[in-house]
Amino acid sequence: MYHVVIGMELHAQLQTQSKMFCGCSADYWAAPPNSHVCPVCLAMPGVLPVINAKAVEQTVRAGLALNCQIAPFSVFARKNYHYPDLPKGYQISQYELPLCHDGWLLIEGEDGQPKRIGIRRAHLEEDTGKSIHVGPLGPGSERADHPTDGATLIDLNRAGLPLLEIVTEADMASGEEAYRYLVKLRTILRTLGVNSGDMEKGAMRCEVNLSLRTAEQAAAGQYGVKVEVKNLNSFKAVRDSIAYEIQRQTAVLDGGRAVRQVTMGWDENRRCTVVQRGKESSEDYRYFPEPDLPPLELSRAWVEGVRASLPELPDARAARFVRDCGLTARDAALLTVERAVADWFEAAVAAYGGAPREVANWVTGQLFALLKSEEGDIASLPFQPAELADLIRLVDAGTINRNTGKKVLEQMVATGQPPAAIVEAQGLAQLSDEADLVQVIDALLAANPGEVAKYRAGKTSLLGWFMGQVMKETRGKANPDLVRRLVTQRLDG
Amino acid sequence: MHLSTADVEHIAELAKLALTLEEIEQYRRQLSDILEHFETLKQVDTSSVPPTASVLPLRTVMRADVVRPSLPTDDALANAPDREDGFFRVRAVFGEE
Numbered sequence: 168m169y170h171v172v173i174g175m176e177l178h179a180q181l182q183t184q185s186k187m188f189c190g191c192s193a194d195y196w197a198a199p200p201n202s203h204v205c206p207v208c209l210a211m212p213g214v215l216p217v218i219n220a221k222a223v224e225q226t227v228r229a230g231l232a233l234n235c236q237i238a239p240f241s242v243f244a245r246k247n248y249h250y251p252d253l254p255k256g257y258q259i260s261q262y263e264l265p266l267c268h269d270g271w272l273l274i275e276g277e278d279g280q281p282k283r284i285g286i287r288r289a290h291l292e293e294d295t296g297k298s299i300h301v302g303p304l305g306p307g308s309e310r311a312d313h314p315t316d317g318a319t320l321i322d323l324n325r326a327g328l329p330l331l332e333i334v335t336e337a338d339m340a341s342g343e344e345a346y347r348y349l350v351k352l353r354t355i356l357r358t359l360g361v362n363s364g365d366m367e368k369g370a371m372r373c374e375v376n377l378s379l380r381t382a383e384q385a386a387a388g389q390y391g392v393k394v395e396v397k398n399l400n401s402f403k404a405v406r407d408s409i410a411y412e413i414q415r416q417t418a419v420l421d422g423g424r425a426v427r428q429v430t431m432g433w434d435e436n437r438r439c440t441v442v443q444r445g446k447e448s449s450e451d452y453r454y455f456p457e458p459d460l461p462p463l464e465l466s467r468a469w470v471e472g473v474r475a476s477l478p479e480l481p482d483a484r485a486a487r488f489v490r491d492c493g494l495t496a497r498d499a500a501l502l503t504v505e506r507a508v509a510d511w512f513e514a515a516v517a518a519y520g521g522a523p524r525e526v527a528n529w530v531t532g533q534l535f536a537l538l539k540s541e542e543g544d545i546a547s548l549p550f551q552p553a554e555l556a557d558l559i560r561l562v563d564a565g566t567i568n569r570n571t572g573k574k575v576l577e578q579m580v581a582t583g584q585p586p587a588a589i590v591e592a593q594g595l596a597q598l599s600d601e602a603d604l605v606q607v608i609d610a611l612l613a614a615n616p617g618e619v620a621k622y623r624a625g626k627t628s629l630l631g632w633f634m635g636q637v638m639k640e641t642r643g644k645a646n647p648d649l650v651r652r653l654v655t656q657r658l659d660g
Numbered sequence: 661m662h663l664s665t666a667d668v669e670h671i672a673e674l675a676k677l678a679l680t681l682e683e684i685e686q687y688r689r690q691l692s693d694i695l696e697h698f699e700t701l702k703q704v705d706t707s708s709v710p711p712t713a714s715v716l717p718l719r720t721v722m723r724a725d726v727v728r729p730s731l732p733t734d735d736a737l738a739n740a741p742d743r744e745d746g747f748f749r750v751r752a753v754f755g756e757e
Binding site for chain 2: 182184185187190191192193199200201202204205206209215217218219220221222223242247249250251264298299317318319320322323363451453458461462463464465469556597
């Protein structure tokens with residue numbers, strides 16, 4: 168067994184109208200190639216970048232929400248490397264003096280206790296263009312100039328979009344913790360309105376650093392060899408690639424060999440990591456301060472103004488759920504991991520009007536279980552929060568019992584029909600008519616004289632069996648309290 | 661400060677320059693001279709001067725987040741050595757995106 172040490176880098180596209188250093192539209196997703204470009208983001212000679220104030224504000228919002236220190240003085244830097252999707256031959260980023268540093272984010276650790284994941288830095292940089300790799304052209308092609316080689320097509324609409332990079336400390340100890348960190352981080356960024364959270368569209372891209380160490384190394388404060396994993400396009404890919412790397416590195420170490428320091432890519436089809444780049448070709452970026460951009464000085468008053476404008480964040484919302492709604496800390500945490508869930512819960516509470524805790528029980532219990540087994544999310548539910556409130560009221564009123572309620576919820580998830588319609592159509596209303604139930608019970612007792620005798624001889628634990636039989640006979644619809652009273656009455660009487 | 665041939669080869673590689681042996685030797689001497697000059701400059705006592713990332717008096721120059729017109733795609737691609745369907749077309753690049 169080895170100790171797992173994980174750190175993460177996340178690149179999040181900010182939600183600005185225009186690009187980081189020019190006025191081109193940042194809405195690149197469905198635009199025709201190279202239609203949102205200008206001399207600045209095409210890197211024509213003699214142009215000058217100008218910082219987008221909104222991108223700075225959104226970065227500071229994120230930094231404050233992640234409990235970071237906001238640098239009163241920060242500097243942009245050039246990161247030099249060559250790639251066709253990087254027109255300038257360098258990326259404007261931040262290096263020695265990032266906008267935000269030394270923060271933390273709270274997750275539920277593997278032991279169920281709250282755990283702080285350190286945020287080393289959060290800085291602002293620009294995105295690259297997109298490359299499309301195309302295969303060789305056939306012999307009949309008009310493009311006789313590239314008859315056999317493939318080619319790379321470049322679209323620079325994305326080049327120069329503002330990117331927020333968030334780097335953690337190596338504080339995560341499992342794939343599950345990494346996953347929880349990401350989910351929470353996405354919720355925070357979406358709540359702040361600084362990122363769409365859409366990983367499939369590349370609005371959030373993450374890289375994992377993972378190493379294993381023995382207990383002795385951990386005790387001595389030493390680390391194992393670090394492997395970087397890229398190309399993680401979904402939360403699932405993050406979790407799966409971590410599981411795979413732990414397994415792979417464990418096998419290497421168990422075999423008495425050494426882990427190589429490499430960059431791996433996650434291959435979604437083969438569900439494994441593959442080496443992308445060895446240490447020997449590792450980059451030499453030659454960072455230096457960007458001479459075209461004056462440093463940023465942010466006054467304390469301005470930063471405090473941004474802080475005052477922050478919306479209610481997940482931790483504060485969870486605290487409010489505990490304080491005002493009487494939820495357990497665990498339920499409150501579960502309900503606030505994703506903003507859509509918390510919004511849905513609050514809408515259901517408002518529609519219900521009764522104890523919020525009752526709604527929380529339904530949502531974190533039965534509804535979460537159904538969503539998990541259907542692999543759905545709360546946004547795709549075919550019914551409204553108010554209809555869950557209707558269902559709970561049907562249970563409260565005794566129209567259906569709790570178990571029937573669970574079955575009705577299952578059908579609401581499957582069909583989107585309102586609960587009252589389901590109860591009506593399937594005749595699920597609870598049997599509370601004493602005369603009807605007495606009939607069922609008497610028939611049952613008459614058919615099972617042996618059990619009745621045993622019960623009367625003192626084996627009172629058979630009560631449960633009798634109740635089960637009545638529920639079975641009534642297809643689960645009988646009012647359980649009434650059944651208990653009537654069965655006891657007739658057995659004891 | 662004297663650069664080695666290997667130093668120059670490394671710098672050329674980073675700058676994507678293909679140099680002949682003669683050029684490597686020529687740049688090795690020229691770059692060494694330049695660095696030599698910085699050795700001279702380093703003799704100035706700067707202990708009372710704080711380091712800076714910028715010598716300009718400007719600070720916090722920003723623009724509002726407003727979209728302005730972009731170039732027509734044809735103009736954007738005017739200097740491209742090759743194009744296809746509105747894309748810049750370059751030799752195949754393998755490996756990560």
